Amino acid sequence: xxxxxxxxxxxxxxxxxxxxxxxxxxxxxxxxxxxxxxxxxxxxxxxxxxxxxxxxxxxxxxxxxxxxxxxxxxxxxxxxxxxxxxxxxxxxxxxxxxxxxxxxxxxxxxxxxxxxxxxxxxxxxxxxxxxxxxxxxxxxxxxxxxxxxxxxxxxxxxxxxxxxxxxxxxxxxxxxxxx
Numbered sequence: 001x002x003x004x005x006x007x008x009x010x011x012x013x014x015x016x017x018x019x020x021x022x023x024x025x026x027x028x029x030x031x032x033x034x035x036x037x038x039x040x041x042x043x044x045x046x047x048x049x050x051x052x053x054x055x056x057x058x059x060x061x062x063x064x065x066x067x068x069x070x071x072x073x074x075x076x077x078x079x080x081x082x083x084x085x086x087x088x089x090x091x092x093x094x095x096x097x098x099x100x101x102x103x104x105x106x107x108x109x110x111x112x113x114x115x116x117x118x119x120x121x122x123x124x125x126x127x128x129x130x131x132x133x134x135x136x137x138x139x140x141x142x143x144x145x146x147x148x149x150x151x152x153x154x155x156x157x158x159x160x161x162x163x164x165x166x167x168x169x170x171x172x173x174x175x176x177x178x179x
Contacts, residue, residue, distance in 0.1 A: 044120040044155075045086045048079035051113050060149045061108075073100060077109035085117045107134075107142045115146055119160050132167070139165045 052075050053059055062068040077098050084096040100106045111127070118125045129135050143163050150156045 044117075046082035046113050046117050048082040048086075048113075051075075051078045051082045051116070054112065054149070054153070055108075060151075060153060064149045065145075071104055074105035074109045077104070077106065078112055081110050082113035082117075085113055107138060108146065111138070111142055111146055115143075115150065115161065116156065119156055122160070135165055135167070139163070 055061055055070055055075050055078060057068075057070050062070070077100055080096055080098060084094055098106075098110075100109070114125050114127070117123065127138065129138070147158060147161055150161075151158050
């Protein structure tokens with residue numbers, strides 16, 4: 001984000017103006033230097049079967065959370081997200097729209113395959129929400145729980161799992177009026 005805002009500021013100052021409400025010094029002070037993720041040697045396809053195993057009655061979520069019960073709708077959604085993330089040279093990631101009722105575990109269903117994909121592929125992922133309450137739930141509850149459940153899962157390096165919350169105008173990231 002710092003690189004994007006810096007590039008915008010440079011481009012705008014070349015045109016003789018200031019970037020809309022962007023304080024370059026504050027950006028440099030508040031945002032750490034972005035770490036270079038590098039490029040993965042091979043893209044690791046998402047595996048819907050693995051996601052299903054993780055959410056099964058004998059998977060890491062069941063052992064971590066007393067009273068955990070597999071939910072077929074959650075597994076179906078998680079598999080669909082994993083399939084949407086599956087990539088190879090012929091099969092690019094695709095868009096997915098899912099609607100799910102209350103109580104099926106939607107956040108875990110989309111976050112679990114996303115977290116696995118991001119860590120295994122050395123990639124950054126953006127999850128955008130409409131409400132601050134959901135942002136707080138993801139940061140304060142869901143992501144830490146997923147990280148805890150994935151601790152020790154083959155191919156998941158917990159030290160490479162980082163996340164941050166960013167807020168903007170109307171809860172979405174916004175370059176206007178940010179101070």
